[in-house]
Amino acid sequence: MKILVVEDEQKLAGFIHQGLQKAGYLVETSNNGSEALSMVASETFDLILLDLMLPGMTGIEMLKNMRAFNISCPVIILSALSGTPQIVEALDLGAVDYIKKPFEWEELLARIRILQRKIFASESTKIRINNLSVDLMARQVMRSDTQIILTAKEFALLEYLIRNINRVVSKVQILENVWNMDFDPESNIVEVYMHQLRRKIDKGFDNPLIQTVVGVGYKLTGSKSSL
Known part of the structure; x- marks a missing residue:
């Protein structure tokens, strides 16, 4: 499973990247919304972990552009925002899940495994x-x-x-x-x-x-x- 982590907080991005690699996932990272959009337009990812407050292009803007380009990669929102219109809008734009920062590492891994099972339910594992x-x-x-x-x-x-x-x-x-x-x-x-x-x-x-x-x-x- 190949995952793109879009997070501008360098320390957190490094922590997530290292943890996912240790768990056996293929991982790429970006700290900029515009750069991340270019990456998903040119590469195939199985999952995107997306912050909403990003330089270059916000997470909401990135989601809108992904849908406009018919890029249907599943997205899990990682954000400190809670109960806000941005979260609702992200989910309406097709994000499959939302995890509030700060989060427990094992919870994130569990949410990813749940998504994996859903993906593989329609495909042969x-x-x-x-x-x-x-x-x-x-x-x-x-x-x-x-x-x-x-x-x-x-x-x-x-x-x-x-x-x-x-x-x-x-x-x-x-x-x-x-x-x-x-x-x-x-x-x-x-x-x-x-x-x-x-x-x-x-x-x-x-x-x-x-x-x-x-x-x-x-x-x-x-x-x-x-x-």
């Missing part, structure tokens, strides 16, 4: 790629009859590859989408995690699914279907 089976909701992975145990970060990396199946993704793209990091030519974090993931997913099996495209990046190959 289980995906098959050749003989690899992935349950996105339960975070379970099987290859043939062998269970594969992944860390939260390894699962996030696999999920990103699944989202881009049969397409090459670069090291820069992986850093930005899985780690939310700017490109650092000295960092080998992608190579380390990709090695670990390939060892777990492909070692001991015929026909490896994860390929290295020399000088370009990595690619998960196969035929994708729902279970």
Whole structure:
């Protein structure tokens, strides 16, 4: 699940980002409403956590523009405002939930899980790629009859590859989408995690699914279907 956090309070945004990544979600952040709107227009997100009081464009204005552009991504409002016309307007514009700041971290995670169940109620939570089976909701992975145990970060990396199946993704793209990091030519974090993931997913099996495209990046190959 890929989440966009739109929050201009730097400390809170960092806390949410770190916590969601630790919980295994793919996370991007923005502290500006106009920038966030550009991001949702060019990328696919499963959920937006949206503050209302933002520079560049308010959360209400961002919601109006999203609906005008037919961007239907679910939105949970995170705001210190309570019982105000802005909250009512945000919900009328299609926000699916509202959490008042300050909030309990476990409550936020629970609200996200509720939304996940609603999303997956209309979709299959289980995906098959050749003989690899992935349950996105339960975070379970099987290859043939062998269970594969992944860390939260390894699962996030696999999920990103699944989202881009049969397409090459670069090291820069992986850093930005899985780690939310700017490109650092000295960092080998992608190579380390990709090695670990390939060892777990492909070692001991015929026909490896994860390929290295020399000088370009990595690619998960196969035929994708729902279970």
